[in-house]
Amino acid sequence: MQPEFNRPEFLEGNSAEEIHERMMNNLPDDIDDMPGGFPYDMTMPAALEKDEIINFHIVRALMIAFPEYAWDEWLDLHGRQVHLTRHEAEPAFGYVKITAAEGTEILSGTVFCTAATETGPSIEYATTEDAVVGSERSVLIPVSAVEAGTGSNVAANTVVLMMVPDKNVTEINNPEPIRGGTERETDDDFYDRIAAEYDNSMTYLGNDTDYKRWAKQAGAGDAIVIPVWNGPGTVKLVLVDGNGKPANAKLVQDVYNYIVSPNDRSARLLPTGTAELTCAAATTVAVNYVITGLSYDETTGVEQIKADFTEAVRAVYAQAKTEGVLRYNDVRPLISAIAGVEDFETFTMNGKMQNITLKSEEYPDTGTLNFS
Template sequence: MPDFMEGTSADEIHRRMMAELPDDIDDMPGGFPYDMTRPTALEKAELINFHLARAIMIAFPQSAWDEWLDLHGQQVHLTRHDAVHATGTVTVTGSAGTVLAAGTVFCTTATDDGPSIEFRSNEAATIPDTGSIDIEVTAVEAGTGSNVKADTVILMLKPINNITAITNKESITGGTERESNDDFYDRIAVEYSNSMTYLGNDTDYKRWAKEAGAGDCIVDPAWKGPGTVRLVLVDGNGQPANKELLDAVFNHIVSPDDRAARLLPTGCAELTCAAATTVKVDYTCTGLIYDSEHTTAEEIASQFGELVKALYGEAKANNVLRYNDVRPLLADIPGVTDFSTFLMNGSMNNITLANIEYPATGTVKFS
């Protein structure tokens, strides 16, 4: 808090008000002057310590939030990323000639943990003579909840008799939540920093990729010789970028339909966008001692998964996920007292990453 806001509690303000009364006026608690001025002191204290404090906070991007941070983004021509719909492919088998209209809804089965997840077809399709067709689909609801594993989209919202089988051979991915305040501020801070250029250095490529929705970007320069650059991308969930995100980043940087909007330096003859190769890391903790009245091993594992994900950016920068960086995260989880062993991929060794590899969480087993 600024120094001019010191001494502004309700009690301090009221004491000063009472001190200003003439000597022959009663200033004892319960007296008429005391009771009449106390509400004013309370209101003034709230105005200073809450409303004025918040007004100062929203004036600076470092402490602004939500719609106020969005306004700071507008000052540097940045917009917060909205939640993204997952996309993928559904394979439909049935009688040749069966027509599936655009917007046909396919879905997973409902479970005890949640309702069915729905996906709409992007275009109309007709089953060919082979009896099977791949259809591009987009999740009805945006967010991470629309990311599903392979062979889980097996139903139609409105069944058709001529359809005999439905499945998604590959996972449907790319669904992300609305960009958080922390992530959006990081992008705003880059715009204010001196590291921003438009020459096509590594920082530029990373910034451009994130502007298009990438969660992170590995720059592989001159990968096929001079004038070539490859961007290895993950989405906002730390998973390999899907085709839609790869196309979005490429179009944002190259702008093939509008050369005036091109960000790619003219001297770069070729830009390639590729999905990252992920190195799955399994975490195991045994002999876990915790406050069982307020948490569970499952909740601790879930919190650990969020904490370790925040380390992956630094790990990628150094091309190593260090055991001694990950292990202390357990101490940051409320309720954890002690544990016997903690392992990454079955050992206590660091995990080395190749240039185009990105760490990803596999299984988290705490007991």
């Protein structure tokens, strides 16, 4: 996360009023410096302009000079210095099962969608390859969301419509969740990758930190590194996406291709001494949270507290994954730190006030939130 910018001391004392006061003090003694006088009124615009240059433009110039404080396109330029680019929003990826008459052709680009609801419009998914329904009268087709972002992630059994109906198609369904849709990488997350690149100086040694960095560069949200998992020279990466959810098949393959580069050995990152790299989606452990006696002020509400908690607990998950345990005393203080929360009585994780142990390939995932 980017640190807070602290104004240098040499910029202090440069408000328009302070600048103008110095200007008036530097006038010859025989020149009128009273408010409303000609010299006073004619010099104030210059003081205002200098104020803007110092307190806005110079401050911004200092900030964009360092990746710790830069933002948007300026931070992107810092990323280019270490050969990194920001991850753009990604569409969700999954599979749709089509039941239809034998011989029915489903062309690449055919759009299927969810039903519109009171809370949002229909979400569209386009097939990524051609398919023909065989004698089994059904076919499983890969699809990608038409619009990228977290809004393209949907649960199983929700993609049930065809944008342009085909009389030969009798049933549409996605048997598994369609996931992997992420928003554009934030400045904080991109800075973390830039800082990690500087810290590791692009060593390409193949240590745990390198594997995690490579996985994130390929689009993963995080990775668990399991060395020698299948004998000497083998490494396994257990992956989650940018939302902290298990990586979908496309992301798993993208990470593998980025590190191994099977079609171009000159771009290979995998150390020669490593005979085998395996990439797999993480197994998640759902953590259900219950809070009773929650009190808060008028600046927030239960839904906003839930959203703030969900975001804050992700940082704790990253630490828990490394240590193999989600600690109760690491999560509980997050509630009190949320803006607007005044107090609460009890807090439980999966019905208990104790730590949750995680296996080597398990990653904690937020389940239900019951705050009252």
